[in-house]
Amino acid sequence: MALLQAQKISKHFGGLTAVSDLDLMIEQGMIASLIGPNGAGKTTFFNMVSGLYKPTSGRLLFEDKEIGGLRPNRVTIQGIGRTFQNIRLFANMTALENVLVGLNCRLKAGWAGALLRPPTVREEEVKARARAQELLTYVGLGGQGETLAKNLPYGLQRRLEIARALATDPKLLLLDEPTAGMNPQETVDAMALIKRLRDELGITILLIEHDMKVVMGISERITVLDYGAKIAEGTPDQVRADPKVIEAYLGKGVVTGLKGTKNASALLGKQAAAGTGR
Amino acid sequence: MRQIWQSITAPWRALPARQRTIITGGIAILLLLVFPAVDKSMKWQTLNDVTDVLVLVILALGLNIVVGYAGLLDLGYAAFFAIGAYTTGILTWPPHGLEFNFWIVIWAAVIVAALCGIVIGTPTLRLRGDYLAIVTLAFGEIVPIVMRNLGNQTLSIGPWRLMENFNLTNGVQGLNPVGRPWIGSFEFGFDPTPWYYLILLIAAFVIFANVRLQDSRLGRAWMALREDETAADCMGVDPIKTKLLAFALGASFSGFSGAFYAAKLQAIFPELFKFNLSIMILCMVILGGMGNIKGVVIGGMLIQLFDRVLLTQTTLIARGVGQTLHIAQLATVDLSLWRWFFFGLAMVIIMVLKPEGLFPSAARRAELHAAEESKTAETIG
Numbered sequence: 001m002a003l004l005q006a007q008k009i010s011k012h013f014g015g016l017t018a019v020s021d022l023d024l025m026i027e028q029g030m031i032a033s034l035i036g037p038n039g040a041g042k043t044t045f046f047n048m049v050s051g052l053y054k055p056t057s058g059r060l061l062f063e064d065k066e067i068g069g070l071r072p073n074r075v076t077i078q079g080i081g082r083t084f085q086n087i088r089l090f091a092n093m094t095a096l097e098n099v100l101v102g103l104n105c106r107l108k109a110g111w112a113g114a115l116l117r118p119p120t121v122r123e124e125e126v127k128a129r130a131r132a133q134e135l136l137t138y139v140g141l142g143g144q145g146e147t148l149a150k151n152l153p154y155g156l157q158r159r160l161e162i163a164r165a166l167a168t169d170p171k172l173l174l175l176d177e178p179t180a181g182m183n184p185q186e187t188v189d190a191m192a193l194i195k196r197l198r199d200e201l202g203i204t205i206l207l208i209e210h211d212m213k214v215v216m217g218i219s220e221r222i223t224v225l226d227y228g229a230k231i232a233e234g235t236p237d238q239v240r241a242d243p244k245v246i247e248a249y250l251g252k253g254v255v256t257g258l259k260g261t262k263n264a265s266a267l268l269g270k271q272a273a274a275g276t277g278r
Numbered sequence: 279m280r281q282i283w284q285s286i287t288a289p290w291r292a293l294p295a296r297q298r299t300i301i302t303g304g305i306a307i308l309l310l311l312v313f314p315a316v317d318k319s320m321k322w323q324t325l326n327d328v329t330d331v332l333v334l335v336i337l338a339l340g341l342n343i344v345v346g347y348a349g350l351l352d353l354g355y356a357a358f359f360a361i362g363a364y365t366t367g368i369l370t371w372p373p374h375g376l377e378f379n380f381w382i383v384i385w386a387a388v389i390v391a392a393l394c395g396i397v398i399g400t401p402t403l404r405l406r407g408d409y410l411a412i413v414t415l416a417f418g419e420i421v422p423i424v425m426r427n428l429g430n431q432t433l434s435i436g437p438w439r440l441m442e443n444f445n446l447t448n449g450v451q452g453l454n455p456v457g458r459p460w461i462g463s464f465e466f467g468f469d470p471t472p473w474y475y476l477i478l479l480i481a482a483f484v485i486f487a488n489v490r491l492q493d494s495r496l497g498r499a500w501m502a503l504r505e506d507e508t509a510a511d512c513m514g515v516d517p518i519k520t521k522l523l524a525f526a527l528g529a530s531f532s533g534f535s536g537a538f539y540a541a542k543l544q545a546i547f548p549e550l551f552k553f554n555l556s557i558m559i560l561c562m563v564i565l566g567g568m569g570n571i572k573g574v575v576i577g578g579m580l581i582q583l584f585d586r587v588l589l590t591q592t593t594l595i596a597r598g599v600g601q602t603l604h605i606a607q608l609a610t611v612d613l614s615l616w617r618w619f620f621f622g623l624a625m626v627i628i629m630v631l632k633p634e635g636l637f638p639s640a641a642r643r644a645e646l647h648a649a650e651e652s653k654t655a656e657t658i659g
Contacts (some may be wrong), residue, residue: 050512076514084512090505093498101502105514109496112525114494115487125494168514 002061003028003172003204004049004080009058009068011044011228018044019228021058026172031198031205033215035239036225037248042208043085045225046174048190050082060239062172081170083161085177085208091150094158095141098149099132099142128273139163139193155186162193166201173197175207179214191218192211216240224248310478314471324587325470329542331536331582332477338562338578339484340531341569345560346569348524350506351411353419354398355559358529361394362387362536364425367546368446370457379542380459389534395529399522406507418556426450426548437482452547458476466541480534488571491527500524501569517620543629561621565628567635577636585621589614 004026011019019041026032047053049060051072060068067075081102083214090098107128113121136145139159144152148164149160156176165173177189178194191214197203209215215222215236222239226248232239239245290298317325341355365387369378378386402413429449433441447453456467459476466472491497499520502510513515540546558581564638565578593613600608613620 052508052512071509071516072508073516076512084509084513088506088509090502090509092505093501095599097498097501101498101510101515102513104495104499104502109495111491111496111527114496115490117490117494128495164513 001028002026003065004206005058005059005061006045006049007061009045009048009060010056011048012042012056012251013055016229017032017095019048022079022225022228022230024206024223024230026206027221029198029202029204030220031194031207032221032223033219034206034208034223034225035210035212036231037217040225040248041228042225043176044228044256046082046208049075049091050080050174053152060152062231063179073105075167076170079169079171080174081160081165081168081172082174083165083176083178085180087154087161088155089149089157089164092148094146095136095152095163095190096129096132096145098160098164099135099167100128103128104131106167106169135163135166138162138166155182155190159180159193162197166197170203172204174205175205177208177210179209179211182250187214190214194218283555287319288435309473312383314474318471319433325354327586328583329470329474329477330539331579331586332481332563333539334473334559334582335575335578336477336481336484336535337532337559338566339481340528340535342488342528342563342571342574343491343500343531344524344528345563346574347492347504348500350521350524351407351414352528352556352557353411353415353560354421355414355528355532356551356553356555357398357418357421358391358394358532359536359539359555360376360421360425360548362391363527363535363540363546363550364384364447364453364536365390365533365535367453367474370541371448371453372455373445373448377457380457380537381458384534384537387537389529391536392530393528395525395527395607396522399525403518403521415553417557418553422548422551425551432615447548450547452545452549453540456544456546458541460543473538476487477538479536484531484534485575487527487531487572491571495522496523561625565625565635568637570635570637573635573637581621581624585617589617589620 002025004024006019006022006024008023009019010017010021019139022041022045024045032046035041044053048055048068049062051067051070051074054069056067059066062075062078062080065078067078067080070078086209090101093101107124107126109121124231133142133145136142139162141152141156141159144156150155152160158184162175164191175194179190182190193207194207195218196203207215207219219236222232222234222236224239224245231244231248232242234242293301313328314325317323317328337355337359340358341352344350344352344355366380366383368374369376369386370380370384371377398414398417402410405413425447426449428447429445429451431441431444431446432439433444459464464472464478499515501508502513502515503517503520507517560562562578562581565581566575567573569633590613593611596611596613597609600611602607
């Protein structure tokens with residue numbers, strides 16, 4: 001079953017077309033990747049799905065319900081969580097509080113509940129804290145609950161962002177470059193964590209990633225964007241062998257030169273890996 | 279010296295934090311409760327001023343929700359105070375023939391102030407930072423002007439006269455008298471003691487509400503919005519609803535203050551609610567430590583006590599010294615004329631030495647000293 005469906009979705013910024021007539025289908029329970037050179041429209045697509053941008057045209061269906069143009073918080077309540085390319089934690093709140101904010105939309109207490117604190121609210125609070133602690137432990141931040149988010153090391157900040165997104169109880173999780181800036185060991189750990197999210201929690205994952213080792217290593221389906229349009233789609237092997245993809249990454253001349261050689265895909269891997277150093 | 283001090287305070291510091299809070303809190307409450315008796319027996323005659331100080335502390339606590347928790351810079355907070363006071367005035371001014379009971383009116387003032395919070399909040403929701411500050415500044419200017427102009431209004435559309443000499447606020451003269459509270463057959467009069475206990479009760483309620491709100495689902499949503507509105511929105515926090523609640527709840531506390539102040543002063547007029555007042559309240563919040571209840575209360579009290587009690591007392595002392603030493607300038611000095619000078623000086627000193635306020639919340643301290651820490655780390659590294 002298709003969890004997320006984009007039908008001929010476009011986004012224009014003035015005269016600039018960031019995404020044009022994109023069709024995309026994310027099946028329930030898969031790990032899918034969105035790749036493409038810088039400026040290909042990947043993050044724009046994410047921002048449309050999570051409600052930060054309103055699509056210029058086209059339909060966006062989540063569980064067969066239209067979500068295009070919904071406010072971000074409504075999208076989150078429908079069951080789509082996300083992380084950000086440049087980490088956007090609540091820097092001056094503790095790790096635990098960050099996760100509790102993620103839980104907010106699943107709690108009920110209003111202002112009167114906060115003031116009067118009846119037993120139902122008390123109980124909800126206790127449960128929420130336990131749940132937040134559980135999520136922190138799950139991503140490997142068990143002992144860091146009281147640390148301010150900005151004092152965490154970089155790799156752990158990325159994990160905290162995932163924990164915070166998990167707290168919103170998502171069916172689909174959008175990860176925007178989850179391993180950017182990580183060292184090789186951290187990258188391997190992050191890949192393992194992403195796999196666990198799907199295997200153990202049953203969360204469907206869509207990720208943007210530049211590191212080809214990560215993309216090829218964990219995705220079951222890859223969509224390649226270039227200049228806002230889909231140029232290829234398929235399993236990692238299919239995408240790796242697609243001449244259009246190699247062209248998008250390396251330029252036309254290179255492709256003609258390499259045509260027929262088996263080294264093209266190896267070169268693609270190298271090129272993309274070099275791109276992550278930014 | 280330091281060692282002696284540490285050995286004296288060692289048993290105190292060994293106590294669990296919770297017990298220490300209970301003990302210091304208990305002592306503070308006790309001191310506040312016996313203060314009127316002490317004031318009377320010592321003939322300080324400061325009770326009236328201290329009562330007014332508490333009115334402003336409550337205002338600062340209300341503003342703390344908007345500025346400290348939700349991070350919305352509001353430069354026109356005195357407008358809500360004015361709305362609370364005028365609601366009380368309009369509902370109890372004898373010429374209006376309403377003369378409602380004060381205990382009903384105070385809640386009406388709270389509700390009207392909260393509604394006005396929503397009214398000012400709604401159009402400004404999409405504004406951030408500086409823009410919001412400017413709009414609230416304008417709102418703070420508009421409200422007293424409206425109050426001044428709502429005396430003797432005649433409104434006609436074509437041949438129909440909707441209002442003729444309709445006097446809601448009595449213009450520049452303001453509303454006088456305003457209804458006083460009664461308990462049974464006892465009327466709150468010129469003795470400041472019952473007023474003091476009433477404002478203490480209101481302050482206790484407002485502090486309680488601040489504490490509860492801070493540590494709640496709503497409080498966390500406010501802080502998340504303050505930290506990063508986009509991220510908070512993406513985590514399921516509804517920014518519109520959450521900001522409106524901050525405006526409404528923050529304003530409602532000033533409704534309490536406004537109703538109390540109007541009834542105690544027995545008269546309200548537009549001049550009371552000028553821009554200075556908004557800035558004064560904001561300074562109380564910033565100086566004490568944004569987002570920290572203890573900081574706001576103590577910081578607010580310090581500013582106000584300095585302003586109202588210390589300056590007048592020092593004036594008296596300086597005059598006494600001037601008279602005994604026969605220095606004419608000193609004998610007639612009035613330091614309270616210099617209040618804004620001292621006030622400005624104190625603000626500058628504190629902002630330079632302790633930008634996070636006297637009693638910062640942990641988060642604020644971290645925020646403002648992060649730059650220094652990283653600098654130190656670089657030097658060491």
